[in-house]
Amino acid sequence: METKSPCCHLxxxxxxxxxxxxxxxxxxxxxxxxxxxxxxxxxxxITFVGTVRKEGGIEAxxxxxxxxxxxxxxxxxxxxxxxxxxxLRMAHSVGNVPVHTSSFMAAVFSPKRRVxxxxxxxxxxxxxxxxxxWKYDVKNGERIYAKDRSQKIKGSGLLDI
Amino acid sequence: MVKVEFLGPIGKEPIQVEAKDLKExxxxxxxxxxxxxxxxxCAVAVNDKLVKTLDIKLQDGxxxxxxxxxxxx
Numbered sequence: 182m183e184t185k186s187p188c189c190h191l192x193x194x195x196x197x198x199x200x201x202x203x204x205x206x207x208x209x210x211x212x213x214x215x216x217x218x219x220x221x222x223x224x225x226x227i228t229f230v231g232t233v234r235k236e237g238g239i240e241a242x243x244x245x246x247x248x249x250x251x252x253x254x255x256x257x258x259x260x261x262x263x264x265x266x267x268x269l270r271m272a273h274s275v276g277n278v279p280v281h282t283s284s285f286m287a288a289v290f291s292p293k294r295r296v297x298x299x300x301x302x303x304x305x306x307x308x309x310x311x312x313x314x315w316k317y318d319v320k321n322g323e324r325i326y327a328k329d330r331s332q333k334i335k336g337s338g339l340l341d342i
Numbered sequence: 343m344v345k346v347e348f349l350g351p352i353g354k355e356p357i358q359v360e361a362k363d364l365k366e367x368x369x370x371x372x373x374x375x376x377x378x379x380x381x382x383x384c385a386v387a388v389n390d391k392l393v394k395t396l397d398i399k400l401q402d403g404x405x406x407x408x409x410x411x412x413x414x415x
Binding site for chain 2: 231244245246247249250253273284285305308309310311312313314315316317326327328330331332333334335336337338339340341342
């Protein structure tokens with residue numbers, strides 16, 4: 182249950198980034214977010230949902246993430262969103278996510294559409310480049326790091342002296 | 343001692359090393375060929391904060407994390 186009590190501010194903030202083992206229950210998360218946004222009187226609610234495609238003989242994708250830095254990254258984006266009168270929510274999986282199910286959901290809420298349309302693109306693009314999450318293809322039960330599709334985080338190579 | 347942890351696909355258990363700053367730590371890590379090959383690819387965090395400079399002193403109990411290339415979603 183959400184609360185507006187100041188004493189629970191941090192608790193509410195923490196719930197804006199949700200981490201689940203395995204595939205996301207997209208319909209349940211969407212319904213929860215939609216209601217949350219409507220109750221808060223946001224006029225625009227834009228979602229992005231990432232679904233695992235069947236390609237290259239994979240059974241699933243698999244994910245590791247590093248929660249302390251992921252939360253900092255998310256909180257910085259939340260601050261940027263708030264400066265524009267908007268709000269972000271995100272859900273991501275850890276572990277195996279089978280083909281045709283979903284591993285990632287992001288949403289922007291704002292009073293009007295323009296800010297939400299702009300923010301969803303900026304947020305999802307930066308997510309791909311800088312959120313500390315690692316992806317693996319799962320083939321024959323084996324996890325294979327998706328190195329070719331991965332991007333170096335800004336500032337990488339610092340210790341290569 | 344400084345704890346060094348290797349995140350995601352590096353697949354190596356954390357180690358404890360004596361290093362007074364990040365430069366010294368880089369030299370130590372280069373001596374392990376399995377780790378050395380990741381250094382050009384990895385971002386670095388000290389006590390869970392990403393850092394952009396080597397001019398950071400390390401203290402007993404600090405944690406340094408290596409973050410290889412990412413791909414969420």
